[in-house]
Amino acid sequence: MTGILENPLELPCGQVLPNRLCKAAMTEQIAGPRNEANEGHAVLYRAWADSGCGLLITGNVQVDPACLEAPGNIVICGEQRPEHLEALKTYSAAAKAEGAKIWMQISHAGRQTPKIVNPEPLSASDVQLALPGGQFGKPRAMTCDEIRQTIEAFAHCAKVAKETGFDGVQVHGAHGYLISQFLSPRSNLRTDEWGGPLENRARLLLETVNAVRAAVGRDFGVGVKLNSADFQKGGFSFEECIQVVEWLNDTSIDLLEISGGNYEQPKLLGIDGLQAPEEQAVRESSKAREAYFVDYAAMVRERAKMPIMATGGFRTLAAMEETVSAGMADMIGIGAPLCSDPHGVKKLLAGEAGRLENYAKTMRLGPGFLGPNSKIGMVKMINALGQMAWNYIAIEAMSEGREPPRDIGLLSAYMRHAGKQKRQARALIR
Template identity: 50%
Template sequence: MKLADPLSLPCGAQLPNRIAKAAMTEGLADKDGQPTPELEKLYGIWSDGGAGLHLSGNIQIDRDHLERPGNVIIDRMPTPEMREALMRWTAAATRGGNHFWAQISHAGRQTMKPVNPRPKAPSAVKLVLPGGQFGVPVALTETEILNLISRFGQAAQICKEVGFTGVQIHAAHGYLISQFLSPRSNLREDRWGGSLENRARFLMFTINTVRQLVGPAFPISVKLNSADFQRGGFAFEESIQVARWLQDAGVDLIEISGGTYEQPKLLGIEGLEAAEPQNIAETTLAREAYFVDFAKAMKDELSIPLMVTGGFRSASAMEQALKTGAADVIGLGRPLCVLTDAPKRLLSGMAILPKTETQLALLPDWLAGLRKIKLIRAIDGFAVQYWYYSQIYALGRTGRTNLEMSVFSALREVEKYQKNWLRERRS
């Protein structure tokens, strides 16, 4: 199996190759959550880059529960202007002949205070993070839960109408559906909490609702944590069972990821508490790709196609993951922020994605010893993430990256951009 090989999905759709641009938050929508010309430019560039599948960043189904300022929002029937903006975006993002899937999400308790100081969540369990950036959540009522499931379905139907070629339901990284799945954040005693079957009910109802509205031939994907890597959280054995249920429900692709804001394994960042070990055999391939061993163990139990994202840099590791059955699709994220045509280069024979960004760190070398402190390491890792946000901004605005930007400059730019967005939203 090669990176250039097409992939036929259970619904009948076909991906032209095995490389995907993974979902990355863009923050480029306007104050109403409408796609902008910057988003069109960004995704046009990525579409020209050669990946067979592109996943959008978080498209939120509730404007009061954003992952960050600048998310695209589909929480109601779109105005003519919104519909046209969405159609321009999908046209640009598919001009290379690739698929473009909408990642549909709800941030739940991981909504920042400036957006919503009292976000809704499965239970009133606050994030354990320093800084006071997140408020105490309010537990959802039964009526609110059913309404949110309907909103996921409506958003998926709208996405199909405006030109997306598939959808991905975000059930990972500690966002709302992930919160339902985790016994650490879901303390409910009704039909939405307790047993794994109950905790997975929100996800399974959402999948069934989306499928009814988009039809049998439209790709549905789910982004699922292999584990939360937290004590008392969603564990790997539970993830396999949920994946079996998703396969039985007719999902076309599962993307394997892991972690939450409290334990950001997805970013390769160490959380404030030690990561909870999982019962999984390790291979040398996992030294490059974070979640490949979890996907391999899942593949032994499933027939559904799997996508693995996180850490891939060499073509040999990508091909090995395909050949060993650990993955059917290879997701690339950060590399495409600095090398937008990386998929084309890999398909043409490039062996290793070059490290084209500058040496990134919030702390100067003379303070490097402070990185031994766990909190400092976590802050440093999140600061680097802002540098990648700035590259996405630059691509959307100018079509070019700004690799000389420092992490400090990126922090200032992103903070200023988000504050201006919030100010415009309130005006």
């Protein structure tokens, strides 16, 4: 590898990332009924260890077994069985086999917990997701004691990550999960110290970051994933994002990843949700870029004291190099293409491929039926969820040592994965 992307990046904690490329977090959903790491995680991350990325960030590791993003999540909460701790050590060692660093993304799904896992999950307020299909129940507003316990749970999870060989953690504050629910005035209707003005809505994020740092010490990587905006009317805005970044400057985080959207408005997939997206203040050049959040990241970087990572839509080497060389971001996050080809980044850097491919996005059922301009709400959501489901199926295949499948369409992927989730939920050991 040559060029600016091969330059190492020293983080504020003193950790040095080997290059400027990161395998961004993607939920794996391959844990068993005890929600513990297993051999499949090691097999999967051994493949990604040779991806060409200098940093690997895991998918959602949950801090509350009652509020999962999916029944196949890893959960770290309370005392862990010795077998689980050993599996986590094997997992982290496999990820680091080729010299990459491995960070654990730690999360709480809040109201984005599927009903098959919990029909009444916790959230900032009792605002239900506005999605068709009845997949998510009406949440219950957390008590102040439950909020404090959740902060402690994040810190405990981070401590276990350090003890089992991970190099850092990323606190998930984006994509509509619990911390993002507190940040958004659409889902946070509280009138106590955790709601109302942005200072209160950001309290959960800021106190969680501080608790995590206190638990792991100064030489361990601590990152945050933050929405540039929810892209919803009355939601978390880019102006609020900038203010939160100013507050994060006073903490000790090492890497800030800029993303956007949530389940209702899945901008993280590069598509719009059921409602028209709320426009945000952004440079006109954003509309012409292949990566959707680059200009948001660039504007954040102008105000941030910590390194910035831009994720979402990167496919060509030129776009990645331009982003870093122009100072728009310090790191490049790559997600879905690594499900299609776990070694795609390495091939791109070696000149063996012209661009990264995401095979899920090329498999549509027909013009106008599942396309992004469909006017049919449920079909539109199946399009979005089908792309994610295809990635989950590819991840499962890689965790079993198989090649990602290329012969399954989005609707088939969605139905197949939905069936798997139901089976996993029924098998959970509560």
